[in-house]
Amino acid sequence: MYKIGTLNKISPVGLARLTDDYTVVEDIAEANGIILRSYDMHEMELSDNLLAVGRAGAGVNNIPLDKCAEQGIVVFNAPGANANAVKELCLTGMLLAARNVPAGLAWASTLTGTEGVGKAVEKGKGQFAGTEIKGKTLGVIGLGAIGVLVANAAETLGMKVIGYDPFLSVKAAHSLSNTIDIVDALKDLYPQCDYISIHVPVMDDTKGMIDAEAIAQMKDGVVFLNFARDKLVNDTDMLAALESGKVKKYVTDFPNDAVIGKEGVIATPHLGASSAEAEDNCAVMAADEIMDYLENGNIVNS
Numbered sequence: 001m002y003k004i005g006t007l008n009k010i011s012p013v014g015l016a017r018l019t020d021d022y023t024v025v026e027d028i029a030e031a032n033g034i035i036l037r038s039y040d041m042h043e044m045e046l047s048d049n050l051l052a053v054g055r056a057g058a059g060v061n062n063i064p065l066d067k068c069a070e071q072g073i074v075v076f077n078a079p080g081a082n083a084n085a086v087k088e089l090c091l092t093g094m095l096l097a098a099r100n101v102p103a104g105l106a107w108a109s110t111l112t113g114t115e116g117v118g119k120a121v122e123k124g125k126g127q128f129a130g131t132e133i134k135g136k137t138l139g140v141i142g143l144g145a146i147g148v149l150v151a152n153a154a155e156t157l158g159m160k161v162i163g164y165d166p167f168l169s170v171k172a173a174h175s176l177s178n179t180i181d182i183v184d185a186l187k188d189l190y191p192q193c194d195y196i197s198i199h200v201p202v203m204d205d206t207k208g209m210i211d212a213e214a215i216a217q218m219k220d221g222v223v224f225l226n227f228a229r230d231k232l233v234n235d236t237d238m239l240a241a242l243e244s245g246k247v248k249k250y251v252t253d254f255p256n257d258a259v260i261g262k263e264g265v266i267a268t269p270h271l272g273a274s275s276a277e278a279e280d281n282c283a284v285m286a287a288d289e290i291m292d293y294l295e296n297g298n299i300v301n302s
């Protein structure tokens with residue numbers, strides 16, 4: 001009997017995949033396999049019982065990969081399983097920014113309990129006029145499962161899309177989407193885009209890649225969207241760019257102490273993958289990967 005532990009609330013649909021050969025245990029030290037979402041495992045002691053970790057999501061920056069490798073623990077992730085959810089929230093973020101929805105919502109809620117709301121609305125609405133995204137240019141940095149979905153969806157909304165992927169050749173990127181314009185350097189993407197959305201993992205060479213130097217190459221008044229990870233963006237440089245008006249809005253699913261509540265920041269609490277469907281898909285994929293490894297030694301998405 002294999003023992004599985006969980007470090008976050010994991011979809012029951014995923015846990016229901018576990019066959020009779022598995023039991024879900026409370027004591028994580030007993031577990032042969034762990035399924036988790038964003039729990040940070042870096043400070044955790046890894047017991048000798050642990051053979052596999054299944055990240056019910058794409059990013060593995062919350063897992064101590066080197067420590068796992070040293071102890072022979074295989075780490076899996078669930079690439080693509082939540083891509084549609086992230087795509088939908090990313091498009092939502094773009095539309096929220098374009099149409100000044102957060103400011104409009106906040107203003108409308110101040111009218112609660114007052115008389116003549118209808119009249120006040122008609123008087124006040126002019127201050128929130130926005131722009132349409134149709135006809136604007138979106139730059140997508142990172143053309144993995146999420147980036148490609150965002151690019152394709154933006155095109156269906158009438159946007160022109162320019163894509164760049166640090167890990168794919170232009171030819172390989174074109175095989176994923178032959179309608180978007182692929183560039184082989186960010187310097188060719190930055191100056192052309194009204195919106196830029198980043199979809200790369202945090203690694204040594206992507207950490208802080210959106211810094212003053214990168215921002216300086218962007219169009220004045222660009223809207224920058226981050227539904228990937230906060231560490232990709234240099235906060236100090238982003239805040240300076242918001243203050244100067246170089247960046248019009250910073251839409252982030254990863255607010256931190258530095259950016260929360262700042263003028264021009266539209267923040268959601270790491271909700272990209274938090275749809276019922278994505279939670280099920282990710283948990284199912286992670287459970288299947290762990291079972292396939294423990295029973296058959298197969299390693300997929302490691």
Ligand code: MLT
Binds near residue numbers: 056082
């Ligand atoms: C991901 O890396 O795919 C997300 O962070 C998943 C999650 O929110 O659990």
